[in-house]
Amino acid sequence: MLGPACCSNPPILNSFSGAGHVAKLGGVDAYLTGSPLCTFVILLVSDIFGYKAPILRMFADKVAATGYYVVVPDFFNGDPYDPRNVDRPIDVWVKDHLPETGFEVSQPIIEALKSKGISTIGAAGFCWGAKTVCELGKSKLIQAAVLAHPSYITVDDINGVNIPIAILGAENDQVTPPEVIKQFEQVLAANSEVDSFVKIFPNVSHGWTIRYDTKDPEAVKASEEARQILLDWFDKHLK
Numbered sequence: 001m002l003g004p005a006c007c008s009n010p011p012i013l014n015s016f017s018g019a020g021h022v023a024k025l026g027g028v029d030a031y032l033t034g035s036p037l038c039t040f041v042i043l044l045v046s047d048i049f050g051y052k053a054p055i056l057r058m059f060a061d062k063v064a065a066t067g068y069y070v071v072v073p074d075f076f077n078g079d080p081y082d083p084r085n086v087d088r089p090i091d092v093w094v095k096d097h098l099p100e101t102g103f104e105v106s107q108p109i110i111e112a113l114k115s116k117g118i119s120t121i122g123a124a125g126f127c128w129g130a131k132t133v134c135e136l137g138k139s140k141l142i143q144a145a146v147l148a149h150p151s152y153i154t155v156d157d158i159n160g161v162n163i164p165i166a167i168l169g170a171e172n173d174q175v176t177p178p179e180v181i182k183q184f185e186q187v188l189a190a191n192s193e194v195d196s197f198v199k200i201f202p203n204v205s206h207g208w209t210i211r212y213d214t215k216d217p218e219a220v221k222a223s224e225e226a227r228q229i230l231l232d233w234f235d236k237h238l239k
Contacts, residue, residue: 045129
């Protein structure tokens with residue numbers, strides 16, 4: 001489920017942010033960054049604020065700089081959550097953007113990538129986006145997964161993933177608290193056929209990887225550490 005923490009620290013969306021560009025992919029607008037000739041692709045599935053969030057795009061650019069082609073689709077078709085719209089609170093907005101729909105939107109994107117000769121794809125999901133990545137992992141449409149401060153994820157979801165998966169939780173998270181992350185860890189530890197990594201970051205809250213105060217050195221450091229773990233995970237299982 002989504003909670004107030006999913007809506008905290010909302011970004012100021014900017015269509016022109018980032019070093020990449022926006023183009024159609026699989027019939028969906030997507031922020032694309034990195035060399036299109038790269039054969040290693042990472043799909044980033046956003047939180048409720050969507051693909052125009054500057055910190056998310058900066059995150060994508062930094063991942064791309066290490067040798068990946070990064071795709072950040074607009075899963076909300078131009079309709080990200082807007083906390084300023086008092087007539088459409090989060091419980092109303094999410095009815096039009098159920099997490100399950102992300103899997104449907106992602107399939108033609110992956111097909112479009114494969115049509116370009118790309119077969120090595122990893123995916124990372126943030127908050128709302130974690131459900132999509134789990135479903136992709138269950139269907140083996142991707143080769144490796146990362147979930148950062150996930151929402152809508154259950155033990156059954158984790159049990160169904162049969163590809164390498166890393167889960168990054170937050171110590172101060174009411175959406176998916178540490179005790180739930182530890183349940184995920186126990187499920188994964190019991191499955192010797194699936195490589196896994198689980199870490200609960202201390203002194204951070206839900207959303208810390210892509211929604212933080214860029215002037216706070218500790219917040220920046222925590223996000224950078226999460227990004228490095230993500231990179232190490234994909235390097236291990238994609239390259």
